[in-house]
Amino acid sequence: LKILDEDAAKTKRLQHPQAEMIAQDMIQLRERVMKLKEDHERIYRLSRSEGMPSVNWGNIMDEKLDNLNNKGFGQDLPTVETEVEEHNIFQSEVEALAPHINAGGDKEYIDSLQA
Incomplete structure (x- = not known):
């Protein structure tokens, strides 16, 4: 995500016409990744009795x-x-x-x- 953030920052700096849309997409992508990480942690930390x-x-x-x-x-x-x-x-x-x-x-x- 760091590289994508850097690329998004470049689009703003270079005044790309879709820079705002790219920045918004990055925010949504980061939210989705965080949610997936939370789901992953929750699933893989289930105790044996919770999953049975x-x-x-x-x-x-x-x-x-x-x-x-x-x-x-x-x-x-x-x-x-x-x-x-x-x-x-x-x-x-x-x-x-x-x-x-x-x-x-x-x-x-x-x-x-x-x-």
Whole structure:
């Protein structure tokens, strides 16, 4: 920005017809750069807890597992197929969310869900 400031000063000194516009552009550029610096500082100084979602995936998985376990067994083939599909979906969700739950460090809990 220093070099641009020097060039803007030259335009004023040499009485360039757009010197005022260039000076105004420099002011706006400096403001944008300062805002970007502030955003950068804010983002890169976030503490771990500020940047993490506050969702308790363990509780969500427990609720889903309880719902599946509390359902009765199907009496006919279409019902059983639907229940198998629900269990397969739940298994896929557990596998997809395992890294997020693992981040909490509860290895035994993850193993019990995946078993």
